[in-house]
Amino acid sequence: EFHYETEIYPIDFRGRRIKADDRESIERPSLPERSSPKEKQVDVGLASSMLYYAAIPGAYEAAIAVIGDEDYVPALQLVRRLGKRVMIASVRGSCDEIYIDPIDPKRVRDVDTIFLNDLLDDIRLDYEPVVVECQSERHQGERTFSTRYRPRPGQRVYCPQCRLMYAEDRAATEAELNQAIDTNLLSRVLPGYKAGRVARLIAARGYGFIRSDDGSDFFFHASSLRDVEYQSLSERQFVQFVVNEEPSEHNQWRGNVREVRLLEAP
Ligand SMILES: [Zn+2]
Incomplete structure (x- = not known):
């Protein structure tokens, strides 16, 4: 029979809270130490x-x-x-x-x-499995499933089937986004506009991303839409837009657009 005792040595955090990246520097000693809590x-x-x-x-x-x-x-x-x-x-x-x-x-x-x-x-510390409900709108059948995952407060959980479905959808969308746009459609692009597809919609926040036909991703906000409602947009849909700012070599998220309109076949 084995048994152990624990002695505890308090750590002096010098009045500071541990931020996430400070924890990193403790867990990964190769990083520069930032808050340097004092263990004595x-x-x-x-x-x-x-x-x-x-x-x-x-x-x-x-x-x-x-x-x-x-x-x-x-x-x-x-x-x-x-x-x-x-x-x-x-x-x-x-x-x-x-x-x-x-x-x-x-x-x-x-x-x-x-x-x-x-x-x-x-x-490895595994959490005990808990039963939770899948929160996907597209979920079919019984919503409860068992998981060892611990969601953060307010974080939505999805069952394995729904996660797989989303991953497959995403892969299909990505494949389509990178296909060349039909020349017929390109001939409909207004002067000064660029053509692309809706790459991603972040519905909860009212913005999204557009992949231009030359492969750059641009941020757009719902307020930049013209003659179309944000709610009626769907991913992969063709759009045309005016570039506000091109993504830069150092910051691919810098690119953003205005005057976003649907690009429709005649
Ligand atoms: Zn589900």
């Missing part, structure tokens, strides 16, 4: 506990140290001198060479170091 006494605390309990008869048999920093070497050596076995678990990329060397020159461990990266599938 953790390394020495961990080493002290490992040694302290090693000195108490029967407290533990094997120390499993989840570490990468070479500062632990003296503590690991002493723990072994007290007759305990030492196992090291680390993370590839932030593990000191000394724990990887198969010769184990510093005699710090009893078995090869294991890497948590290799065990992600086994140790």
